Amino acid sequence: MVVDSGSTDKTVEICREYTDKVYHRSFRGHIQQKNNTLDLASHEWVLCVDADERISPELAREIEAEFSANSSVYTGYFLPRRTYFLGRWINHCGWYPDYKLRLFKKDLGRWGGINPHDRVTLKGGATKNLTGDLQHFSYDDIFGQVNTVNKFTTIFAEQMEEQGTGFGLCSMIFRPMGRFFSMYFVKMGFLDGVPGLVISVMGAMYSFLKYAKCWEMQNTRNKNEGRK
Structure with a gap:
């Protein structure tokens, strides 16, 4: 089953060569879109794969x-996601193994979290970590990563603004510094070479921008309310 939110290339045509279950849903947020997709599923189990992800042959065989051996023992499975960036697989920076709960019983799982960082919550039961990789082709280049960082930090800030969550100057100063130190040194991003450095710097920038945008939105709102 494929759910498309308005792609302009040949995605829909290609998907229809493999399944007649191709649906269109307007995009209203990552969490909402995935829960809408979950509602369309008709089987007991669901395996959720994003457009920039692939099931490795090893993971397929493992599933x-x-x-065939333990179909009734667990209610969900965590898949280790490995990201490909700047010509190599990233093994550090906290990017691997980036376990994601993607295979679970439909009636027990629901998407939640804070857009754009969605996650599955299970109502109960035992889970298991698998070892085969869920391959993630997130960015073609640094330009694409910068665009994604800009887009995702705006989504995050909008969510925080809706919830009325405030952040101070300390968050903008110290959290980005802590993020870089953690990714590059603690999680050994330096072992991934230049890509590891780029990822760690981008991680710090992501942290700074999301709090800076939160401040900007709150400041704008306060000024507008002051004019009333």
Whole structure:
């Protein structure tokens, strides 16, 4: 089953070569879109894969073996996601193994979190970590990563503004510094070479921008309310 939110290339045509279950849903947020997709599923189990992700052959074989042996033991499976960036697989920076709960019983799982960082919450039951990789092709280049960082930090700030969550100057100063130190040194991003440095700097920039945008939105709102 494929849910498309208005792609302008040949995505829909290609998908229809493999399944007749191709649906269109206007995009109203990552969490909302994935829960709408979950409602369309008709089987007991669901495996959620984003457009920039692939199931590795090793993971596919592992899932098949798991279900033939223990189909009733667990209610969900965490998949280790490995990201490909700047010509190599990233093994550090906290990017691997980036476990994601993507295979679970439909009736027990629901998407939540804060847009754009969605996650699945299970109502109960035991889970298991698999070892085969969920391959993630997130950015073609640094330009694409910068665009994504800008877009995602705006979404995050809008969510925080809606919830009325405030952040001070200290968040803008110290959290980006802590993020870089954690990714590059503690989580050994330096072992990934230049890509590891880029990822760590971008991580710090992501942290700074989301809090700076929160401040900007709150400041604008306060000024507008002061004019009333």
